[in-house]
Amino acid sequence: AEEVGGGDKEVVKNYFNNSGFQRWKKIYGETDDVNKVQLDIRLGHSKTVENVIKILTDEGSLKGVTVCDAGCGTGCLAIPLAKEGAVVSASDISAAMVAEAEKQAKEQLVVGNGGIAPVMPKFEVKDLESLDGKYDTMVCLDVLIHYPQSKADGMIAHLASLADKRLILSFAPKTFYYDLLKRIGELFPGPSKATRAYLHAEADVERALNKVGWKIRKRGLITTQFYFARLIEAVPA
Numbered sequence: 001a002e003e004v005g006g007g008d009k010e011v012v013k014n015y016f017n018n019s020g021f022q023r024w025k026k027i028y029g030e031t032d033d034v035n036k037v038q039l040d041i042r043l044g045h046s047k048t049v050e051n052v053i054k055i056l057t058d059e060g061s062l063k064g065v066t067v068c069d070a071g072c073g074t075g076c077l078a079i080p081l082a083k084e085g086a087v088v089s090a091s092d093i094s095a096a097m098v099a100e101a102e103k104q105a106k107e108q109l110v111v112g113n114g115g116i117a118p119v120m121p122k123f124e125v126k127d128l129e130s131l132d133g134k135y136d137t138m139v140c141l142d143v144l145i146h147y148p149q150s151k152a153d154g155m156i157a158h159l160a161s162l163a164d165k166r167l168i169l170s171f172a173p174k175t176f177y178y179d180l181l182k183r184i185g186e187l188f189p190g191p192s193k194a195t196r197a198y199l200h201a202e203a204d205v206e207r208a209l210n211k212v213g214w215k216i217r218k219r220g221l222i223t224t225q226f227y228f229a230r231l232i233e234a235v236p237a
């Protein structure tokens with residue numbers, strides 16, 4: 001039944017090219033025109049990004065490390081990674097998101113004091129199912145929330161198949177506060193305004209990884225009042 005009328009993916013794509021783009025560009029931005037809930041989500045999400053950069057830089061310099069940011073949004077992760085010297089491929093199903101990410105990258109990735117400009121990420125409009133190639137690290141943050149676990153399994157397997165060393169994922173965990181379901185319901189109020197939100201049980205994500213020969217090495221949990229994400233780093237078992 002999910003595939004009728006194009007399925008989740010078409011709905012998600014349409015949302016993130018229109019009202020979802022406007023909403024999330026604000027949340028992921030720095031302007032003051034956000035409400036309390038949006039500000040709280042901005043804070044939670046920025047913690048997720050910080051955590052990912054910490055996980056990645058803890059292992060040493062990112063100079064020359066290839067990173068694929070699947071579902072890059074407005075470039076919140078791709079841009080700081082490029083600043084760290086990573087060779088970033090950033091893609092998103094939404095052309096509006098990719099255009100915004102590219103614009104921000106051009107503004108922010110300027111020649112540094114040493115006269116060396118960071119490598120500009122390669123931006124592409126692409127859904128993550130059609131990504132190919134091989135990368136040291138695959139990252140996919142806050143994308144799985146738009147897909148049921150039945151779809152997420154395949155996405156996880158595909159992302160892992162493109163990664164040499166590690167895969168970093170964040171998703172809204174099912175176990176945590178069930179009342180957050182309700183809050184999410186308020187944030188995603190129906191087919192006209194948004195897409196459905198799907199929470200994922202950590203055990204299901206872990207099973208999907210194990211099935212393709214990967215294991216979880218690090219787990220983190222980021223929560224604010226309205227934002228909650230399980231962050232995991234997986235490596236080949």
Ligand code: SAM
Nearest residue numbers: 016071072073076092093094127128141142143
């Ligand atoms: N990862 C970014 C971040 O954390 O800043 C953006 C997160 S935003 C909540 C979800 C993003 O996933 C949107 O930009 C959306 O267009 C993208 N997206 C949703 N489904 C996708 C798919 N199948 N392939 C690629 N991108 C997708």
